[in-house]
Amino acid sequence: MAGDRNENGGVEEEGGNARDGSIRGFESLYHLLGASLKPETFQEVSRWILGLNCGKALGSIQLPDSATVLSSKHDFDFQAFCFEASKESLRQPRLVRVGLIQNSIELPTTSPFLDQKRAIMQKLKPMIDAAGASGVNILCLQEAWMMPFAFCTREKSWCEFAEPIDGETTQFLQDFARKYNMVIVSPILERDLNHGETIWNTAVIIGNHGNIIGKHRKNHIPRVGDFNESTYYMEGNTGHPVFETAFGKIAVNICYGRHHPLNWLAFGLNGAEIVFNPSATVGELSEPMWPIEARNAAIANSYFVGSINRVGTESFPNPFTSGDGKPQHADFGLFYGSSYFSAPDASCSPSLSRYRDGLIISDMDLNLCRQLKDKWGFRMTARYELYAELFSEYLKPDFKPQVVVDPCLQKTPS
Numbered sequence: 547m548a549g550d551r552n553e554n555g556g557v558e559e560e561g562g563n564a565r566d567g568s569i570r571g572f573e574s575l576y577h578l579l580g581a582s583l584k585p586e587t588f589q590e591v592s593r594w595i596l597g598l599n600c601g602k603a604l605g606s607i608q609l610p611d612s613a614t615v616l617s618s619k620h621d622f623d624f625q626a627f628c629f630e631a632s633k634e635s636l637r638q639p640r641l642v643r644v645g646l647i648q649n650s651i652e653l654p655t656t657s658p659f660l661d662q663k664r665a666i667m668q669k670l671k672p673m674i675d676a677a678g679a680s681g682v683n684i685l686c687l688q689e690a691w692m693m694p695f696a697f698c699t700r701e702k703s704w705c706e707f708a709e710p711i712d713g714e715t716t717q718f719l720q721d722f723a724r725k726y727n728m729v730i731v732s733p734i735l736e737r738d739l740n741h742g743e744t745i746w747n748t749a750v751i752i753g754n755h756g757n758i759i760g761k762h763r764k765n766h767i768p769r770v771g772d773f774n775e776s777t778y779y780m781e782g783n784t785g786h787p788v789f790e791t792a793f794g795k796i797a798v799n800i801c802y803g804r805h806h807p808l809n810w811l812a813f814g815l816n817g818a819e820i821v822f823n824p825s826a827t828v829g830e831l832s833e834p835m836w837p838i839e840a841r842n843a844a845i846a847n848s849y850f851v852g853s854i855n856r857v858g859t860e861s862f863p864n865p866f867t868s869g870d871g872k873p874q875h876a877d878f879g880l881f882y883g884s885s886y887f888s889a890p891d892a893s894c895s896p897s898l899s900r901y902r903d904g905l906i907i908s909d910m911d912l913n914l915c916r917q918l919k920d921k922w923g924f925r926m927t928a929r930y931e932l933y934a935e936l937f938s939e940y941l942k943p944d945f946k947p948q949v950v951v952d953p954c955l956q957k958t959p960s
């Protein structure tokens with residue numbers, strides 16, 4: 547029954563795995579639950595899945611018709627929410643509207659590289675326009691948005707996609723930043739012309755006047771599954787910068803950095819209020835982790851997180867192996883989209899589609915960050931001096947783990 551359509555229109559393979567990326571014909575688990583449960587049960591389930599923001603279910607926001615028309619015409623998922631904070635007597639609310647874009651590539655990976663890049667840029671135009679028309683203040687794109695995620699192949703020709711931080715795609719986005727008075731976070735493959743033309747996985751931060759505020763280079767480079775990124779670029783050398791923009795203090799934890807709690811922590815220690823996690827990750831590898839890690843980081847660090855994953859299955863001209871004994875293959879598996887927001891009070895938004903391009907927008911009152919710091923006191927109760935002491939010991943070649951052995955244990959020499 548491979549390729550059959552189920553009752554919801556999803557294309558299934560044997561075993562119920564959706565070949566089209568849908569979950570039994572639905573865009574997301576949330577949609578499936580919404581359609582399958584009685585309304586009062588769904589309301590209760592939502593409370594458990596998404597948490598409560600200021601004691602209430604997350605609100606949605608009205609979007610302008612001009613933006614919803616773009617989403618229908620260009621067939622992208624479009625959702626919008628609102629995270630509130632409690633009213634304070636001494637501070638005004640600090641409202642910011644934030645957008646995340648997820649997308650598939652547009653042309654086959656066998657097309658000329660420039661055509662591939664320009665086709666993605668064209669595809670993004672109406673989505674960025676929809677964000678602009680909706681009054682988004684800060685917009686973040688997905689990891690290496692201007693190219694296929696070819697780092698599974700180990701082939702070096704893909705390095706041709708790399709650009710300096712003021713290159714073509716930055717210039718393309720600078721026009722939108724100026725037009726819509728919008729900060730744009732643009733994760734690209736960077737070629738550093740001043741340092742031997744080396745390559746980095748970099749997020750360029752474009753200010754709302756179209757200026758380049760700065761850049762951050764991916765700190766943690768994966769060596770897992772088909773993610774052979776260390777063939778292309780090394781661990782970043784830009785630390786954990788927080789960029790103070792017209793709309794709030796933002797930082798970027800690029801993809802695999804989300805598995806490293808200390809990476810999240812460092813952005814928090816530098817004062818981030820919103821951390822973006824532009825990603826490229828596939829279902830079989832990481833999907834059970836996706837709804838947990840960013841949400842946990844938002845809780846532990848009292849900031850908002852915007853998580854973005856690309857969409858679709860990308861196939862490459864030459865097959866490659868994964869070093870796991872399985873047959874060689876030419877595609878990476880399904881990039882499962884599902885971009886979403888997490889808030890410091892443990893609430894989160896539903897996620898975008900698992901298989902369609904999408905724009906998710908959320909209003910957030912940044913006052914919530916301090917309110918959660920005051921409530922839970924994680925910064926105050928952390929024992930940084932203990933951790934610092936452990937790290938300085940751990941880094942020594944003769945480090946011995948602090949283990950107290952039960953004297954009753956019969957130790958056999960290992």
Ligand SMILES: NC(=O)NCCC(=O)O
Nearest residue numbers: 768773801802826827832
């Ligand atoms: N792009 C990237 O770092 N992917 C690694 C896999 C993962 O972190 O899920």
